Amino acid sequence: MTPVLVGFVGLGVMFALIVLGMPIGFAMGLVGFLGFWALVSFNAAVVKVGVVTFDLSTNYAIGTIPLFLFMAHVLFASGIGRDLYDFAARWLGRQRGGLAMATIGASSGFAAVSASSLATTATMGLVALPEMRKHNYDVSLASGSVAAGGTIGSLIPPSGMFIIYGILTETSIGAMFAAGIVPGILLALFYMVTIAIVCRLNPAAGPRGPAYPLREKLASLGKTGEVILLFALVMGGILLGWFTPTEAGAVGAFGAVVIATARRRLTWAAARHAIYATLRTTGMIFGILFGAFMFNSFVTVTTIPLNIVGFVTESGFPPFAVLLLILAVYFVLGMVLDASAMMTLTVPLFFPLVTQLGFDAVLFGVLVVRMTEIALITPPVGMNVYVLSGIARDIPLNKIFRGTLPFVIADFCHVALLLAFPILVLWLPGL
Amino acid sequence: MKAIETVLRSVTLFGGLIGVLCIVGLMVLTVVTVVFRFMGIAFPGTYVLAELLLIPSVSFSLAYAAWRGAHTRVELFIERLGPRLAGPIDAAMMALGTVFWFFVAFAGAREAIQRGAEGEMTMLLDIPVWPFRWLMVAAIALFCLVLLFQAVRALRGLPVAAQAEREDFSE
Numbered sequence: 001m002t003p004v005l006v007g008f009v010g011l012g013v014m015f016a017l018i019v020l021g022m023p024i025g026f027a028m029g030l031v032g033f034l035g036f037w038a039l040v041s042f043n044a045a046v047v048k049v050g051v052v053t054f055d056l057s058t059n060y061a062i063g064t065i066p067l068f069l070f071m072a073h074v075l076f077a078s079g080i081g082r083d084l085y086d087f088a089a090r091w092l093g094r095q096r097g098g099l100a101m102a103t104i105g106a107s108s109g110f111a112a113v114s115a116s117s118l119a120t121t122a123t124m125g126l127v128a129l130p131e132m133r134k135h136n137y138d139v140s141l142a143s144g145s146v147a148a149g150g151t152i153g154s155l156i157p158p159s160g161m162f163i164i165y166g167i168l169t170e171t172s173i174g175a176m177f178a179a180g181i182v183p184g185i186l187l188a189l190f191y192m193v194t195i196a197i198v199c200r201l202n203p204a205a206g207p208r209g210p211a212y213p214l215r216e217k218l219a220s221l222g223k224t225g226e227v228i229l230l231f232a233l234v235m236g237g238i239l240l241g242w243f244t245p246t247e248a249g250a251v252g253a254f255g256a257v258v259i260a261t262a263r264r265r266l267t268w269a270a271a272r273h274a275i276y277a278t279l280r281t282t283g284m285i286f287g288i289l290f291g292a293f294m295f296n297s298f299v300t301v302t303t304i305p306l307n308i309v310g311f312v313t314e315s316g317f318p319p320f321a322v323l324l325l326i327l328a329v330y331f332v333l334g335m336v337l338d339a340s341a342m343m344t345l346t347v348p349l350f351f352p353l354v355t356q357l358g359f360d361a362v363l364f365g366v367l368v369v370r371m372t373e374i375a376l377i378t379p380p381v382g383m384n385v386y387v388l389s390g391i392a393r394d395i396p397l398n399k400i401f402r403g404t405l406p407f408v409i410a411d412f413c414h415v416a417l418l419l420a421f422p423i424l425v426l427w428l429p430g431l
Numbered sequence: 432m433k434a435i436e437t438v439l440r441s442v443t444l445f446g447g448l449i450g451v452l453c454i455v456g457l458m459v460l461t462v463v464t465v466v467f468r469f470m471g472i473a474f475p476g477t478y479v480l481a482e483l484l485l486i487p488s489v490s491f492s493l494a495y496a497a498w499r500g501a502h503t504r505v506e507l508f509i510e511r512l513g514p515r516l517a518g519p520i521d522a523a524m525m526a527l528g529t530v531f532w533f534f535v536a537f538a539g540a541r542e543a544i545q546r547g548a549e550g551e552m553t554m555l556l557d558i559p560v561w562p563f564r565w566l567m568v569a570a571i572a573l574f575c576l577v578l579l580f581q582a583v584r585a586l587r588g589l590p591v592a593a594q595a596e597r598e599d600f601s602e
Contacts, residue, residue, distance in 0.1 A: 017527070018504075018505050019505060019507075019508050020509065020520055020524055021504055021505065021506060021508070021509040021517075021520060021521055022504065022524035022525075022527060022528050023502035023524075023528055024502075024503050024504060024505070025502065025503070026502070026524075026527075026528030026529075026531055026532070029528075029531035029532075029535075030527065030531040033531055045534075046534065046537065046538045047538065049534055049535055049538045050535075050538030050539055050541065050542045051542075053535050053538070053539065053567075054486075054539065054542065054567065056489075057485055057486045057489045057490060057567060058482040058483070058485055058486060059482075059485075060481060060482055060485075062485065062489070063457060063461070063481060063485055066454045066488055066492075067454070067457065067458060067461075070454060070458065246461065246481070247461050247464070247465050249461075250457065250458045250460075251461075251462060251465060253458045254458055254462045275451045275454065275455070276447065276495075278451075278454060279447055279451055279454070279488075279491075279492045279495050279496075280495060280496050280501045281496075282454075282488065282489065282492040282496075283493045283494070283495050283496025283497070283501065284496045284501045284502055284503060286489050286492060286493060287493055287502045287503070288503060290535065294531070338503060338505070340503065341503060341505075380507065381505070381507060
């Protein structure tokens with residue numbers, strides 16, 4: 001068998017194992033190890049797996065993962081999700097569909113301190129959804145805005161997906177964080193416009209909420225002030241070159257502990273929950289990363305990426321069409337795979353091709369994250385929708401998926417905008 | 432089975448505690464480094480210490496996540512099967528997956544023996560690396576044991592996730 005054929009057999013076996021329920025990282029690691037053994041030698045495979053896992057465990061850059069996760073879990077335990085929502089609801093709630101817009105605003109704020117879309121969805125599902133239902137919002141609009149708002153979590157830094165992409169492709173994590181800010185803000189605006197359009201077409205979907213005096217609005221700002229400052233310090237520190245991303249993670253986590261303690265919300269139980277949740281999520285991510293790195297080593301020796309590059313460049317396809325095709329593949333894969341699995345599986349295959357075609361690694365990273373995030377709200381494996389469904393068990397899945405549809409359309413408009421104007425992504429990292 | 436569960440649970444939680452302490456240690460060390468750097472005082476070698484702290488944080492987190500049933504998997508197909516079929520398939524997948532981690536532990540042990548014999552030290556601080564290599568091997572071996580235990584549970588038709596949910600209250 002040729003290495004390419006072994007590679008395709010390996011891919012087939014891996015997908016079969018994943019479908020049969022083997023944890024994704026384990027399937028990638030097992031196939032990667034056995035494939036490397038088949039193509040090189042047993043001894044080389046053992047050396048490779050030892051070197052890959054130890055190097056990954058001692059990579060200073062990976063410190064960003066547990067540290068940013070810790071920051072998010074501590075702030076989550078301190079009830080910041082509720083404060084952010086209260087703040088947004090007081091300023092936007094009076095508009096038609098305002099509470100849904102507030103959900104998007106609060107999701108963006110929470111995304112600025114959380115590394116995960118699922119955490120953002122879970123938090124807003126607990127905080128915002130009951131409020132919208134209390135104010136007679138259409139269930140589809142309410143749940144759709146929570147699920148879609150969660151996707152902003154992976155775009156606005158710190159973002160777990162950007163960290164994983166940065167580690168996989170050796171792209172600067174700081175540059176990825178900077179690149180996500182403008183698209184993240186734009187996405188929040190796109191979602192708010194979407195809500196405005198939905199409510200214009202069906203005013204009963206999002207009735208006006210109560211009006212608040214200016215004093216109350218300003219008071220709500222006070223509750224979120226420290227978190228805004230913390231985000232400014234962490235991201236400003238990275239952009240201004242004061243900190244590396246790992247140092248920013250440590251400063252952010254420490255700041256979160258200080259804020260939560262000052263608010264008298266960091267009880268012993270909350271702190272313990274935050275740190276163990278950090279450990280659990282860290283283990284989950286590294287379970288995939290270890291497997292992915294072994295799998296990448298296998299994919300490299302199969303020469304599949306080189307063959308793809310050779311095939312595409314020789315066939316004369318326009319680079320832009322190739323990029324669109326890759327994004328379409330992500331959309332299709334997103335229907336059956338979760339976001340982190342999709343990224344770790346496909347980036348090693350597509351990254352060499354995309355960079356060979358002249359596309360910027362940072363731009364590709366943002367587009368990949370966007371496509372994996374769209375997958376979070378599209379059926380059948382829309383993880384954000386499942387998370388929300390677990391919180392609001394009385395809302396049928398199909399109603400939530402129906403509610404996310406207008407946001408998926410907004411997502412495609414957003415991706416099209418980024419493709420048409422890459423400067424929106426590349427401007428901030430280029431400063 | 433119950434005795435094994437109790438022992439494994441205690442060891443995993445103890446490993447988790449080591450991981451937790453290392454994450455907190457990493458945070459404090461990094462913040463102190465940043466603060467002192469702003470004051471014009473540099474501590475050479477803190478990066479090396481941070482890298483060493485990452486080893487137990489990462490490797491014990493794997494076992495802890497496994498104990499909590501947190502490793503990401505696609506359940507779309509398996510959920511559609513009846514419990515009589517799903518249990519054995521779950522068990523087989525878990526046991527097969529352990530094979531990869533066994534090789535990780537094996538490779539780590541081989542490397543630890545070899546590097547230990549060479550007297551491997553960190554740069555700048557001259558700290559021996561071999562204890563950290565063995566710590567990683569121990570953590571991955573524990574991870575393998577947890578996975579095999581879960582495979583046995585799945586084979587007996589016991590839900591692995593139920594175990595994880597109980598842990599939420601006992602942490």
